[in-house]
Amino acid sequence: MSHSPEIAPASMTGRHLLSFLEYSSEEINQLLHSAKTYKEHPELKQGVLSGKSLGMIFENASTRTRVSFEVGLTQMGGHALFLSPRDLQIGRGEPVRDTAQVLSRYLDAIMIRTNSHELVEEFAHYATVPVINALTDAYHPCQALADLLTIQEQKGILKGLKLAYFGDGNNVAHSLLIAGAKMGMHVVLATPSEHKADQEIVALAKEIALTTEAIIEETTDAHSAAKDADVVYTDVWASMGFETEQSLREQSLAAYQVNEELLSEAKEDYIFLHCLPAHRGEEVTAEVIDGSHSVVYDQAENRLHAQQAILAALIG
Numbered sequence: 001m002s003h004s005p006e007i008a009p010a011s012m013t014g015r016h017l018l019s020f021l022e023y024s025s026e027e028i029n030q031l032l033h034s035a036k037t038y039k040e041h042p043e044l045k046q047g048v049l050s051g052k053s054l055g056m057i058f059e060n061a062s063t064r065t066r067v068s069f070e071v072g073l074t075q076m077g078g079h080a081l082f083l084s085p086r087d088l089q090i091g092r093g094e095p096v097r098d099t100a101q102v103l104s105r106y107l108d109a110i111m112i113r114t115n116s117h118e119l120v121e122e123f124a125h126y127a128t129v130p131v132i133n134a135l136t137d138a139y140h141p142c143q144a145l146a147d148l149l150t151i152q153e154q155k156g157i158l159k160g161l162k163l164a165y166f167g168d169g170n171n172v173a174h175s176l177l178i179a180g181a182k183m184g185m186h187v188v189l190a191t192p193s194e195h196k197a198d199q200e201i202v203a204l205a206k207e208i209a210l211t212t213e214a215i216i217e218e219t220t221d222a223h224s225a226a227k228d229a230d231v232v233y234t235d236v237w238a239s240m241g242f243e244t245e246q247s248l249r250e251q252s253l254a255a256y257q258v259n260e261e262l263l264s265e266a267k268e269d270y271i272f273l274h275c276l277p278a279h280r281g282e283e284v285t286a287e288v289i290d291g292s293h294s295v296v297y298d299q300a301e302n303r304l305h306a307q308q309a310i311l312a313a314l315i316g
Contacts, residue, residue, distance in 0.1 A: 012313040016124045016131045018117075019139040019175065021204065025182045025212060028148070034309035035149050035302070042075070045308060050077035052108040052315055056134070057083045057090075059114040064276065065134050065142065068303040069111060073311060078108075100126035108315045112136075130314040137171055137239075138198070143275050144175035146306040148183060150299040151231055154271050159184035159213070164229035164266070166190045166222055166256040167283055168249065169197030170239040172275055177201060177216060181208035186215040190225035192252045222256050226265035232293075233273045234258045234283045250282065258284040263293075271295050 012027060020028060038045045054073050056066065070080040090099045100123045103110055109130045112120050117138035124131040133141055152158055163180055165173050169191045177197065180187035187205070189197055196202075196218060205216045219225050226232065234256075237249040263270065272284075272294040280286040289296060 013316065014130060015314060016127075017141055017310060017314065018120055018124060018131070018133045020141050020144065020178045020182060023182070025184075028145070028179065028182055031145060031306070031309045031313060032149055032152060034312060035145070035305040036152075038308050038312075039302075039305040045076045045312075047077045048312055048316060049073060049108075052076075052078035052311075053106070054078065054080045054311065054315075055083050055103050055107045055110045056080055057085070057088070057110065057112045057114070058134075059085050059112075060135070062113060062134075064300055064303050065113060068307045069134070069311075072304050072308040076308060076311065078311075081107075096122045097126040099123075100131075101128070104128040109311070132310065132314070135171060138174060138201070139178075140171045140175045140275070141179075142303065142307060142310065143172060144179040145310065146299060146302040147176065147233070147273060147275070148179055149302045149306055150273065150295055151271070153298070153302075154295060155230060160186065161230040162186040162188065162228060163231040163233060164188045164190060164225040165233045165235075166225065166258055166262075167234050167253055168195045168237055168239060169218075170235060172233075172235045172239075173197050174201045176233065177205040178208070181205040181212060181214045181216055184212040184214045186217075188217045188219060188225045188229075190219050190222045190256060192256065193220055194252055195249070222262055223265055226262050229266040229270055231273060232258060232263060232266055232270050235275055236277065236279055237283050253283070257282070258288055260285065260287060263288065269293075273299050276300055 073080045104127045110127055111132040111134045113134040115137050117136035120133050120136050133139055163185055165176055169189055173189055174197055177187055209216050237253045238246040270293055272288055274296045278289055
């Protein structure tokens with residue numbers, strides 16, 4: 001069974017997904033439409049990627065990414081292979097160019113989770129099949145697509161909504177900046193000065209915002225960021241690769257904890273997002289993440305539908 005063009009537009013076939021910088025607002029909307037369609041009509045995904053194979057290279061631990069990609073492709077008739085660097089020759093020093101070119105002869109797409117964004121870029125340079133960034137130190141685009149899908153489900157729109165992000169200006173924050181800018185949202189990052197987002201990425205988001213009517217802001221004032229927020233978002237204080245800084249970060253980020261007091265500034269119907277895993281009592285209180293405004297499990301589920309939209313578009 002083949003998919004209709006509305007569900008998986010051919011314009012994206014064969015492309016990499018390293019970040020959403022290379023994707024237009026229209027293309028992101030097409031992916032969101034595809035994800036929503038697959039979620040509401042699961043019968044449409046059956047056999048869409050029959051016989052297709054995805055190699056999943058994980059240098060870091062994963063729950064949602066691994067399960068959503070593996071189950072997502074299986075539901076579409078394809079096959080996903082979990083590849084640990086401990087099992088690959090790349091872990092013993094084989095050049096990236098060799099691994100990328102050889103895997104391209106076996107697989108229809110390659111998904112990578114690694115600390116180094118440069119490694120994923122190098123992989124994409126040499127691979128002859130689509131390479132999907134499943135998290136690097138710079139970006140987490142698959143998460144951002146699921147986030148947009150969740151916000152759209154809950155609010156009906158994206159353009160003009162205020163999304164306030166609190167904590168470390170990390171890969172998730174970077175992807176929210178770019179995705180939010182492309183969708184015409186008002187994105188505010190509230191971070192301490194020592195944990196600001198990458199300023200080059202902030203500048204890129206502001207440049208995109210000039211054409212989409214988005215607003216991109218940074219502040220060290222958590223309360224001003226929370227004011228009238230439609231969407232409140234946080235992430236762990238020590239992202240992957242920074243675990244050794246946990247105790248230092250607990251001190252510098254304490255003022256950015258998402259709690260009931262901070263949320264008294266947000267809109268009454270705000271929604272709370274967290275990409276998980278969460279540390280209750282650190283970046284967010286239990287009463288918030290387990291409260292009535294939290295949609296973190298819907299958000300986690302939407303990783304499956306977002307991933308399926310990406311796979312169908314790139315390798316369908």
